[in-house]
Amino acid sequence: MASDSPNVPRWTLTDTLYVTFLRVMAAVCLWFALQYWAMLTGYSLEGRGRFDLLPPAWKAASTALAMMFPVAAVGLWLLAPWGAVVWVLAAATEIAMHEFYPSIFGINRLLVIAHITVAVIYVLFQAALFLQRRKQTRQVRTDLP
DSSP: OOGSSSOOOOOHHHHHHHHHHHHHHHHHHHHHHHHHHHHHHHGGGGGOGGGSSSSSHHHHHHHHHHHHHHHHHHHHTTTOOHHHHHHHHHHHHHHHHHOOOOHHOOOOOOHHHHHOOOOOOOHHHHHHHHHHHHHHHHOOOOOOO
């Protein structure tokens, strides 16, 4: 019976940690999306962040982020490559808002540092997975001398 089973590679600790990391990122993206939607609809900030009360720059940025973060959350939860791409776009938008236009959006160093830290962790996971797969490929090949 065991010989009939398909040969599926087992997940390593790196794979498990990476999937957990992406799922946590998805939950955080969903939280950010809910915060933006609450602001735009007037449920937070005592109604001062309602869409009709915002300046044009905030209208554009918050609307874009309110749409990007839930899409990124779905993509990250599904482990789809486009989820990380949408997250990078949303994170880059927030970094640009707070670093390049502080007179309009204010300074939020903690958010910027958090986005950069998560991006570095993501790149480190990608490098670790690449090296792991390369090592597995070398072990499996039979045409080596």
